[in-house]
Amino acid sequence: MKEAPATAPPPADATTASGATNGSAHANGAAKIANGEGPSKGHERCTFHHDLELDHRPPVREAMLPDMAAAYGQLLAALGENPQRPGLLKTPERAAKAMLFFTKGYDQSLEEVLNDAIFDEEHDEMVVVKDIEMFSMCEHHLVPFYGKVSIGYLPRNKILGLSKLARIVEIYSRRLQVQERLTKQIAVAVTKAVQPAGVAVVVEGVHMCMVMRGVQKVNSKTVTSAMLGVFRDDPKTREEFLNLVHSK
Ligand SMILES: Nc1nc2c(ncn2[C@@H]2O[C@H](COP(=O)(O)OP(=O)(O)OP(=O)(O)O)[C@@H](O)[C@H]2O)c(=O)[nH]1
Numbered sequence: 001m002k003e004a005p006a007t008a009p010p011p012a013d014a015t016t017a018s019g020a021t022n023g024s025a026h027a028n029g030a031a032k033i034a035n036g037e038g039p040s041k042g043h044e045r046c047t048f049h050h051d052l053e054l055d056h057r058p059p060v061r062e063a064m065l066p067d068m069a070a071a072y073g074q075l076l077a078a079l080g081e082n083p084q085r086p087g088l089l090k091t092p093e094r095a096a097k098a099m100l101f102f103t104k105g106y107d108q109s110l111e112e113v114l115n116d117a118i119f120d121e122e123h124d125e126m127v128v129v130k131d132i133e134m135f136s137m138c139e140h141h142l143v144p145f146y147g148k149v150s151i152g153y154l155p156r157n158k159i160l161g162l163s164k165l166a167r168i169v170e171i172y173s174r175r176l177q178v179q180e181r182l183t184k185q186i187a188v189a190v191t192k193a194v195q196p197a198g199v200a201v202v203v204e205g206v207h208m209c210m211v212m213r214g215v216q217k218v219n220s221k222t223v224t225s226a227m228l229g230v231f232r233d234d235p236k237t238r239e240e241f242l243n244l245v246h247s248k
Pocket residue numbers: 138139140177178179180207209210213214215
């Protein structure tokens with residue numbers, strides 16, 4: 001298993017992550033890409049290229065639907081299909097909406113999702129939420145990978161609403177991803193939320209790019225972990241977490 005660095009990245013620039021300011025620039029950029037005219041204008045000033053992209057939010061996502069639907073129409077035509085046949089008439093729009101859903105995490109910020117559900121509590125024992133379902137999209141092949149996530153943290157008198165751990169998984173899994181980055185982003189987000197003594201995240205994923213195509217290994221699973229703070233420094237704490245995760 002890989003070990004992640006104990007330190008969180010510096011906070012992203014909130015002003016550049018704002019959806020309202022550069023939405024039209026983004027839509028124009030998408031149109032240009034669809035026309036093959038060049039790179040997207042609009043992502044340059046957002047935080048996508050910073051650190052772990054914790055605050056990456058392409059602006060005004062619904063505005064991207066027409067360009068996305070047009071691109072799916074072109075894809076159908078490139079496949080030799082007739083996009084005008086009745087069964088396919090609405091497919092480009094449906095596919096565009098589905099892709100927006102698969103990537104809806106771009107539209108969520110950690111702050112909004114936490115909704116202040118952080119509670120003062122004199123509790124410094126391990127909290128583990130395990131087997132959280134996860135569906136994500138492989139950024140290399142644009143096909144799904146899915147699996148489960150287990151998160152543990154050692155509070156320092158601040159605890160997080162339990163559902164928020166699952167919601168954090170949603171923010172970062174509903175994007176184009178690699179499993180290693182997803183794992184680390186979840187750990188860093190929990191750290192940002194409650195500044196615990198440590199965070200541990202284990203992700204077990206099945207990558208359809210390895211199952212349905214390519215090397216076609218139906219039973220292979222990928223396990224990644226990120227251990228921050230005491231989980232990284234203290235083998236006993238790490239072991240306790242892993243035992244809890246693997247217990248039935
Ligand atoms: N590390 C990592 N690799 C991934 C993930 N998802 C997909 N990949 C890999 O990305 C790699 C892309 O390799 P390429 O050789 O460029 O693409 P390819 O020809 O489609 O590769 P094959 O999948 O081996 O057929 C493959 O090895 C995939 O297994 C992920 O989450 N993490």
